[in-house]
Amino acid sequence: MNNLKGIYALWYREFKVFIREKSRLGFSVINPLVWLLVVGGGLGSVVSFDGVNYRTFIYPGILIQSVIFSSIFFGVYIVLDKKIDFMKEVLVAPISRTAMFVGKVVGGSTDALIEIVTLLVIGFILESTGILTGVSINFVSGIVSLGFLLSTTVAMVSLGLIIGSQMESTEGFQLVASFLLFPLFFLSGALFPITNLPSWLSPVVFCNPITYSVDGLRGILIGISKFNIGLDFAVIGTFALITILIGTFAFKSMEV
Amino acid sequence: MNVIDTRNLTKKYKEVTAVDDLTLQIKEGEIFGLLGPNGAGKTTTLLMLTTLRKPTSGTATINNFDIVRQPDKVRKSIGIVFQDPSSDEVLTGYENLKLHRWLYGMPGDLAERRIKEVLELVDLTKRKNDLVKKYSGGMRRRLEIARGLMHHPKVLFLDEPTLGLDPQARGHIWGYIKKLAQEEKITIVITTHYMDEADNLCGRLAIIDEGKIIVSGSPGELKKKFGGDIVRLKAKNLNIGALKKLNYVNKVEKRDDEVSLTVKDTNEHLQEILMLAGKVESVEVHSPTLDDVFIHYTGRTIREGAPEGGWAQKAMAFKTKR
Numbered sequence: 001m002n003n004l005k006g007i008y009a010l011w012y013r014e015f016k017v018f019i020r021e022k023s024r025l026g027f028s029v030i031n032p033l034v035w036l037l038v039v040g041g042g043l044g045s046v047v048s049f050d051g052v053n054y055r056t057f058i059y060p061g062i063l064i065q066s067v068i069f070s071s072i073f074f075g076v077y078i079v080l081d082k083k084i085d086f087m088k089e090v091l092v093a094p095i096s097r098t099a100m101f102v103g104k105v106v107g108g109s110t111d112a113l114i115e116i117v118t119l120l121v122i123g124f125i126l127e128s129t130g131i132l133t134g135v136s137i138n139f140v141s142g143i144v145s146l147g148f149l150l151s152t153t154v155a156m157v158s159l160g161l162i163i164g165s166q167m168e169s170t171e172g173f174q175l176v177a178s179f180l181l182f183p184l185f186f187l188s189g190a191l192f193p194i195t196n197l198p199s200w201l202s203p204v205v206f207c208n209p210i211t212y213s214v215d216g217l218r219g220i221l222i223g224i225s226k227f228n229i230g231l232d233f234a235v236i237g238t239f240a241l242i243t244i245l246i247g248t249f250a251f252k253s254m255e256v
Numbered sequence: 257m258n259v260i261d262t263r264n265l266t267k268k269y270k271e272v273t274a275v276d277d278l279t280l281q282i283k284e285g286e287i288f289g290l291l292g293p294n295g296a297g298k299t300t301t302l303l304m305l306t307t308l309r310k311p312t313s314g315t316a317t318i319n320n321f322d323i324v325r326q327p328d329k330v331r332k333s334i335g336i337v338f339q340d341p342s343s344d345e346v347l348t349g350y351e352n353l354k355l356h357r358w359l360y361g362m363p364g365d366l367a368e369r370r371i372k373e374v375l376e377l378v379d380l381t382k383r384k385n386d387l388v389k390k391y392s393g394g395m396r397r398r399l400e401i402a403r404g405l406m407h408h409p410k411v412l413f414l415d416e417p418t419l420g421l422d423p424q425a426r427g428h429i430w431g432y433i434k435k436l437a438q439e440e441k442i443t444i445v446i447t448t449h450y451m452d453e454a455d456n457l458c459g460r461l462a463i464i465d466e467g468k469i470i471v472s473g474s475p476g477e478l479k480k481k482f483g484g485d486i487v488r489l490k491a492k493n494l495n496i497g498a499l500k501k502l503n504y505v506n507k508v509e510k511r512d513d514e515v516s517l518t519v520k521d522t523n524e525h526l527q528e529i530l531m532l533a534g535k536v537e538s539v540e541v542h543s544p545t546l547d548d549v550f551i552h553y554t555g556r557t558i559r560e561g562a563p564e565g566g567w568a569q570k571a572m573a574f575k576t577k578r
Contacts, residue, residue, distance in 0.1 A: 002360075008358055009355045009357075021346065085339065085342035086342050089338065095361075
């Protein structure tokens with residue numbers, strides 16, 4: 001009971017801070033739009049895959065990109081909390097470390113959820129106005145996409161928190177997070193199809209859990225996928241579970 | 257009754273022993289001071305007592321709960337105001353208190369009443385709906401004191417409560433600490449490296465250096481142990497030999513052409529001292545302060561190695577980061 005209230009407390013804090021710092025939502029939405037319109041638009045004039053325009057092709061990938069970037073960087077707030085004594089205030093409260101971790105994950109995922117919904121709505125508007133063709137965003141596909149995006153978010157927020165719990169400085173955090181993010185993103189098939197990859201590249205891409213997020217989401221939104229959607233969901237779900245377990249452990253071993 | 261009881265509490269880091277075999281009793285209702293220079297082991301002691309760090313050996317009980325075996329019960333019995341800012345500045349003062357309420361599982365109506373009470377105690381009722389980033393360093397500290405009191409702890413720990421505050425704000429904080437000691441009837445443990453602060457607030461204190469308690473007692477007792485007043489003389493052709501022979505002079509220390517004497521019953525003997533000293537240029541007599549006590553026991557001043565930066569400076573530095 002006490003732990004549930006503790007989780008609520010941590011969630012409340014993240015949510016309040018997020019809605020007060022409106023620029024955070026602004027930038028997290030502008031960035032993917034730039035990718036979609038500039039990269040998608042620029043290459044879209046000459047490139048198309050599987051019969052769909054490049055801009056349409058990368059829309060699911062860009063959604064995943066924006067989610068994994070903002071989710072993992074959420075972990076930096078743990079480092080900032082450690083720099084002042086806010087972290088100690090939480091650590092000394094009579095709630096379990098697991099509750100603390102869950103509270104942070106729920107908080108970070110809420111931020112990302114708001115971002116996801118905004119991007120889906122923008123996608124819907126772009127589709128209705130004909131800027132983005134061949135994307136099917138309706139109630140059902142919207143809900144299933146949310147499921148995919150949220151599992152990815154939970155996994156990446158957990159990953160960010162794991163890094164944050166072990167780091168002393170924000171610079172160190174940025175370094176490690178970027179080091180992980182770029183391969184996760186570029187080797188996920190967010191920007192290219194994964195059907196005919198060179199033989200040296202495909203094992204790396206298939207080992208990347210984010211590949212399955214992108215594949216599943218692309219299957220739902222534009223009907224192109226390499227794997228069964230069930231398999232995609234199973235992989236990303238398992239990845240989320242593993243990061244949650246490691247994260248709980250990382251929080252338990254965290255010293256101030 | 258002892259509300260805090262430490263037995264051979266020890267914390268070793270790789271090569272350093274930060275807290276060395278600390279045995280200490282603190283009674284219910286006391287304001288107890290842990291004094292010492294930076295790095296003396298005050299904060300480590302506090303972190304162990306508040307269950308944030310595990311002792312290497314030894315243990316302690318707080319409110320009869322063991323800090324190693326029953327950390328959750330200890331946590332419910334204590335409130336802490338940390339050295340660095342520990343409130344979220346993008347939230348209002350009231351919201352910070354609400355967070356605390358949930359973290360400590362306080363039921364709603366009780367919590368709201370208590371929030372009102374503690375806000376009044378630290379005079380922040382009018383500013384409760386302002387964001388903490390609009391608060392001054394002193395106000396933020398007061399908010400954190402209020403928060404530490406919310407869940408009716410048996411013991412309130414204050415880690416360097418006035419570090420980095422201006423003199424006026426320090427005076428205010430002292431006032432609040434005294435007031436809450438009276439009104440809330442709780443035990444307060446303060447760590448500080450300000451001797452005047454300890455003198456002003458603490459009923460009893462322990463001076464620690466290099467992880468060990470060097471001496472403890474009430475400020476009055478400690479000054480008495482010092483053995484007299486301090487007479488500082490500046491004179492030409494100073495006759496130290498003659499001064500050393502006087503049986504009411506306990507200690508003679510020479511620095512350049514100045515000499516510092518510890519003298520019993522100064523009123524009766526000052527005349528004689530001045531006559532023997534030589535051609536006196538200036539003389540200064542004062543009763544011993546805790547600073548003198550500290551130098552007496554450790555051989556150095558407490559200001560050597562003062563903490564880096566101040567609480568308020570850190571608060572400012574982090575304002576822009578979130």
